[in-house]
Amino acid sequence: DVKVTQSSRYLVKRTGEKVFLECVQDMDHENMFWYRQDPGLGLRLIYFSYDVKMKEKGDIPEGYSVSREKKERFSLILESASTNQTSMYLCASRRQGVEDTQYFGPGTRLTVL
Amino acid sequence: AQSVTQLDSHVSVSEGTPVLLRCNYSSSYSPSLFWYVQHPNKGLQLLLKYTSAATLVKGINGFEAEFKKSETSFHLTKPSAHMSDAAEYFCVVISEDSNYQLIWGAGTKLIIKP
Numbered sequence: 079d080v081k082v083t084q085s086s087r088y089l090v091k092r093t094g095e096k097v098f099l100e101c102v103q104d105m106d107h108e109n110m111f112w113y114r115q116d117p118g119l120g121l122r123l124i125y126f127s128y129d130v131k132m133k134e135k136g137d138i139p140e141g142y143s144v145s146r147e148k149k150e151r152f153s154l155i156l157e158s159a160s161t162n163q164t165s166m167y168l169c170a171s172r173r174q175g176v177e178d179t180q181y182f183g184p185g186t187r188l189t190v191l
Numbered sequence: 192a193q194s195v196t197q198l199d200s201h202v203s204v205s206e207g208t209p210v211l212l213r214c215n216y217s218s219s220y221s222p223s224l225f226w227y228v229q230h231p232n233k234g235l236q237l238l239l240k241y242t243s244a245a246t247l248v249k250g251i252n253g254f255e256a257e258f259k260k261s262e263t264s265f266h267l268t269k270p271s272a273h274m275s276d277a278a279e280y281f282c283v284v285i286s287e288d289s290n291y292q293l294i295w296g297a298g299t300k301l302i303i304k305p
Contacts, residue, residue: 082234118200120281120295136292168235180293182235 081105082183084169090189097156099186101169107181108174110152112136112144115166115185127152128174159190193218195282197296204272205304210254212267212299214282224265225283225293226256238280241265252276277303 085100103110108129113121113136123136127146141163145153152171156163166187170180198213216222226238239250246258252275256267265282279298286292 118297120297121293122295123292126292170235179237179240184232184234 082169082171082181084167084183084186086186087184088187088189090191091156091159092191093160095156095159095190097159097188097190099154099156099167099169099188101152101154101171101183102150103152103169103171103181104150105171105173105181106149107171108149109172110146111170111172111180112142112152112154113168113170114138115168121168124154159188161190164188164190193222193284193287193294195284195294195296197280197282197299199299200297201300201302203302203304206274207271210267210269210272210276210301212280212282212301214265214267214296215263216265216282216284217263218284219287221260222287223285224256224258226250226254226265226267227281227283228278229281229298230278235281238267272301272303274303274305277301 082103091097111126112124115121122138124142125136125144127133130149133144143155166185168185169183172180194217196215224241227235228238229235239248241248241258249255254269258265279300281298282296283293
């Protein structure tokens with residue numbers, strides 16, 4: 079069974095704080111993704127990584143950065159959290175060349191006060 | 192630009208009655224299409240996928256979807272709803288510009304009445 083885990087299910091931070099969201103997958107997948115999910119907007123891609131130390135901007139990268147130092151771990155960083163970054167954050171992974179199936183973590187619900 | 196439109200934000204059906212969740216897409220060629228399901232407090236799960244083989248695709252939990260190119264639709268159906276089907280459903284297409292990216296519909300919440 080593919081497993082994608084995220085470091086926290088719920089997180090509350092204050093405006094201006096630096097926030098780290100961690101994602102780990104155990105299936106040796108090359109590709110990893112960070113999305114945010116907001117009601118009525120579906121999932122929007124923030125960043126993705128097609129391999130270690132590789133990253134590409136998605137549709138809404140502003141205010142975020144990422145780090146992929148090891149294949150199994152993909153971190154999302156909010157350098158200075160703002161209230162409009164309150165959202166559900168979802169991590170996913172996928173085997174390179176298998177476009178059709180992404181495996182998702184349970185999500186982190188981040189609230190920025 | 193490519194897009195996916197889920198025509199209903201909420202669908203409410205009685206247990207035991209048919210389910211229809213509607214999805215229309217725009218694409219310049221025959222796309223790869225998916226349905227994902229998200230149960231409350233659980234991660235997203237792939238329900239079924241269409242990748243240019245048979246136009247009628249069967250998925251898990253008794254769901255199926257039919258790809259209709261002439262109507263640019265990929266509607267999700269189930270003959271008889273069960274209480275455990277209550278969830279949010281997302282229609283998704285692979286981006287033409289990058290096979291890394293998925294384009295997501297806004298989601299449809301399925302409510303099952305006892």
